[in-house]
Amino acid sequence: MRLSRSLIPTLKETPAEAQIASHRLMLRAGLVRQTSSGIYAWLPAGWKVLQNISRIVSEEQANIGAQEMLMPTVQSSELWKQSGRYDAYGPEMLRITDRHGRELLYGPTNEEMLTDLVRQSIKSYRDLPQCLFHIQWKFRDEVRPRFGVMRGREFLMKDAYSFDLDYEGAVVSYRKQMLAYMRTFQRLGLKAIPMVADTGPIGGNLSHEFIVLAPTGESGVFYDAAFEDIDWEKSNFNAHDPADLENFFQTATGSYAATDEKHDEAAWAEVPEARRREGRGIEVGHIFYFGTKYSEPMGLKVAGQDGGQLVPHMGSYGVGVSRLVGAIIEAFHDDAGIIWPDSVAPFPAVIINLKPGDAACDAMAEQAYAAFKGQALLDDRDERAGAKFADADLMGHPWQIVVGPRGAKTGVVELKRRSTGEKVEVSLEDALARIG
Amino acid sequence: MRLSRSLIPTLKETPAEAQIASHRLMLRAGLVRQTSSGIYAWLPAGWKVLQNISRIVSEEQANIGAQEMLMPTVQSSELWKQSGRYDAYGPEMLRITDRHGRELLYGPTNEEMLTDLVRQSIKSYRDLPQCLFHIQWKFRDEVRPRFGVMRGREFLMKDAYSFDLDYEGAVVSYRKQMLAYMRTFQRLGLKAIPMVADTGPIGGNLSHEFIVLAPTGESGVFYDAAFEDIDWEKSNFNAHDPADLENFFQTATGSYAATDEKHDEAAWAEVPEARRREGRGIEVGHIFYFGTKYSEPMGLKVAGQDGGQLVPHMGSYGVGVSRLVGAIIEAFHDDAGIIWPDSVAPFPAVIINLKPGDAACDAMAEQAYAAFKGQALLDDRDERAGAKFADADLMGHPWQIVVGPRGAKTGVVELKRRSTGEKVEVSLEDALARIG
Incomplete structure (x- = not known):
């Protein structure tokens, strides 16, 4: 593009409303402009960055066999009443009433909708496993949107959903996604560390946040430097071999890593002192196994091999695509401006x-x-x-x-x-x- | 993709709710599923088609120098009050109130938002012309959504907006877009004919609809067969040469073509009988010059060369991207199913x-x-x-x-x-x- 003919409005002055580096730099470099509170227009250079990230996320999802689709932004309230989340979700859900008085909402996530689509289409154990994802705009009506695209209201997210016959299958799906995430973040130039997260009532250890190291991050993090040396792109872990995935999972989660919320001083003390690293981090992804939490109340069942009926086990896997633009800038900038990794730069x-x-x-x-x-x-x-x-x-x-x-x-x-x-x-x- | 592991749920029976071929076939071929009235999820095969069309639309926009960006789906009501359209738009606009009681809306189009963004960024005649586009979901709260994605509520549209110093510049921008449209539709396998449309109070002849020929189309069309022989992809019209664009415009609009609403029997009688064609058609695009309709009330001005201030002349250029999926199927199917043109097929x-x-x-x-x-x-x-x-x-x-x-x-x-x-x-x- 010729800059004289492009809408890339750089700013000399720092906008007063921007408190963190990525927000300041995204405005100053002409990547985005706020159009209303917590809602941004992506100008040509910013849109190129967002597309580059989306493409990498999508390719790594395809590499593990996930199928891309697109669910709409506007949802009916009905399915959310079936799952019990319509009332539970609270004021962050943007509720809408259409001209006929029907209750709609701007989707903050898609567990209900995809469970319904799969329920309509999948009848037999032979049709599973399935893993589907989309990269779509979501809305969360934050009470106080801030930090630019890092905590906006309309935001772009990759969300994947897996459907398996049983717990063992769901574990394989979960590990595949974790492998895709490690490769995705590495291709984006980021060092992202999986850290155990809360699983809520389901329990187990199948919930991980992915934390990108950045000095301005929102959470404190503690991790073993052993983690830093692994090249996930070049590693030969085979996403289609469950034994390989188990090795991968041990490698990715076997060294100490925790946010300050989950920090365990006793375990930390066992990490050799020379390998202890402390820093700050930004959450850019979260993966979650939740069993039959949605399939059960929503009546998703398939015929089993023995004639009985099975309730599929599910997981969901999120990446904050628009948030990643901010996270990458937090990780890569200096006093003069942004330092784009080659893979996401708007222009080489x-x-x-x-x-x-x-x-x-x-x-x-x-x-x-x-x-x-x-x-x-x-x-x-x-x-x-x-x-x-x-x-x-x-x-x-x-x-x-x-x-x-x-x-x-x-x-x-x-x-x-x-x-x-x-x-x-x-x-x-x-x-x-x-x-x- | 392996069909045994894919969510492509084909149907043997014809769904009762589908009245037209494209709606029936999109459901039967497992391309889409309705999630609420007039709102569709795009399953993996359907999403591939939509991406193929979007890519072709985007490439042809880039070929004429239009810049891709992305504006958000949710807009504030404020700019629409400035332009005077907030009250005028009527019940088709999906109005939303957020948790703080602020009036938002799901954008049906983006003239106001982009005029505001350009107003913030462009200060001088040297920064013009500019042409920007995005491919984004829109919402129109149709009173009776029907015909599947052909008349849905949440729909994908390419909308471009041009900003020029004067009328003459705007005419050049308009012709560039028309050239991009002819090439786009041809690459999609479609014969699309530009037909003069209403311009409203602005007058002139700078409003054209693009009509795809299909036996099940919504409008009757009359056109000169001379139009059929032009290869727009191979034609050497140079989008960056105004003289060439004028020749192109004469070629594209010089032969008789009209919908039944605009049909002129006297002019029709002058077309040699052997070249008269009658048929039916589907509107898939609409381009429009509207002068200073938005720039004037919204206060978009730039410094002119002589020190004075100029109010830019604007145009907008829409393509119904999700509607095109239906239009292509209406044009290309038989009793057994869809016959995809190579360029848009989900799988070769x-x-x-x-x-x-x-x-x-x-x-x-x-x-x-x-x-x-x-x-x-x-x-x-x-x-x-x-x-x-x-x-x-x-x-x-x-x-x-x-x-x-x-x-x-x-x-x-x-x-x-x-x-x-x-x-x-x-x-x-x-x-x-x-x-x-």
Whole structure:
């Protein structure tokens, strides 16, 4: 995109309403604008980031055999009355009445709706297991929305739901999702640690939160450094082999890791001192096994192999997709702005033309821009060099290709890596080859 | 996907509530299920179709320089009061009150919101023109939702908005969008004809509906056959050259075409008789120039070149993305089921294993499936051959690869093209090569 023709309204001043780094930087870098309390419009650069994250989440769900679908945002209250959650949910549920006086709601989650869809379609043990997910906007009417997209009202979430014949099957589904999560977060550039979470009345140890390490995180976290060295993308755990999944689960949960709420000083003392890490973290995902909590009251049953009827065991698996944009910025920024991981950056590179109108600069900048087939950002604005450099650092493009009048004569650009600040003068061809 | 492990619940019987072919077939082929009146969940195969259409729409918008973004579904009533539409919109607007008693609404369209975002960000004539679009769910509280996704309440729409310095600029933006539409519909396999529509108080001829020809369409249409021969994808009209756009506009609107509402018998009589075509059609898009209707009351102004202030001229450009799924099926089906155009089919092919459990059949079916890298559908169900053939025709996959015990021994499959019914016995390699 050409910056002069794009709606990427960067701000020099820090907006007064923004208390945390990611909120400030998302506004300043022109990624989002609030349209009403806790509700945001995603401007072109922000929307690219959200799509990049969604694509990675979706690919890793597909890799474990989950099927993508899309459930609507507006739900009828009827199913929520069947599950008993309509009255229980409280004022965070956005309740709506349509023109005929029927009770609707803006879905905060989809257990009821998907249980109903599966109940209509699945009749036999042979049709299970099934795992389905969607990436859809949800609404939670927070009493005090804050921290930008980190605690908004309309937010984008990936929610998956598994249906298995029995507890053992549900455990396999749960572990598959955990493996998908470790790979997803790693591809997003994040170190995310699974930590045991409350399971409520069901009990057991099958509820985990995924916590991203960030100095500005909402919770304190304690973890064993052994965890840091595992490469989940390259690990050969096979999502379709239950024995492999058990090994994976031991690896992912075998070392100490806890939020301050769940911290256990006795267990912590057993971690060798050199491996103890303390920090802060942001919750970006939560997975949960809940047995027959919805299938039972909603009457989801399948014919079993022996002629009897089985009530499927379910789990649900959430990732806060829009929240991840904030979490990634909390983890990757400096005083000058955002430092995007390559996998989620809105543009792989910015090409800064220091002298638009100069024939040699224009030709070289256009040549560089063409090499990215429209995927890079071309800063072709009639602005001071200093303003362009500041905006490039603020927006956080992984690479900056600077085209100036001196270099344009000799075929040389300045190439800057945002994450390290390293700058080199190289030919345009070399610069493109380094970016890959 | 493996059909035995997928939520694609085909139905043998025709659901009683479905009055038109596309509604019947979308239910029978397991593409969607209604979750409440006029609101649908998109099951895995249906969601793939909707994504394919969205991708084509988005690519053609990008090709004319429109920027993709995403505005939220829930809006505040305030901007609608500024534009004067809050009271005017009537009971089709889904009005919502949040926990603090604030008036919200589920957006039926986004003129107000985007005008406000542009008003915050754009200050100078140098920042224009701009064209932005999003593909987002909208809600219209129809008094009597019907015809499945063709007239639902929660529906997916692409809406683009252009901002230009003056009328002449707005005409260029309008023509660009029309070119994008012709290319979009052609890529979707559709013959869509632009027809002059009402412009309301603004006047002029800058409002067109795009009508897809289908025997079950809602409107009667009259058009000159000259229109049928134009290949918009291959045409070399350059969206970035105003002179070329003028030629394009003459070509696209120069021949007679009108819905029955706008039909003009005198003009029709001037079309040579051999070229007169009458039929029925479905509206799938509407583009509209509306001048300063929103920019004026909402105070969107930019500094002009001469120091004065200019009020930008706007247009909006809608495509009914979820409605298109129905329209495509209305245009392409027979008694046995859907006949997907290649570009939108949920799967390029189905591989029908006639004898799961037979080693040779399984090996060959898996080999074919692997060749599609998971993108094809493998019918691995333990069902009668007749049921599998019927489901394949119903689901409308462009190609069927039939693997049976006899052919599996000699390396031969039966390849069927759904659109023509043509069947050939060929080697698996030849079949894959033909599918491309």
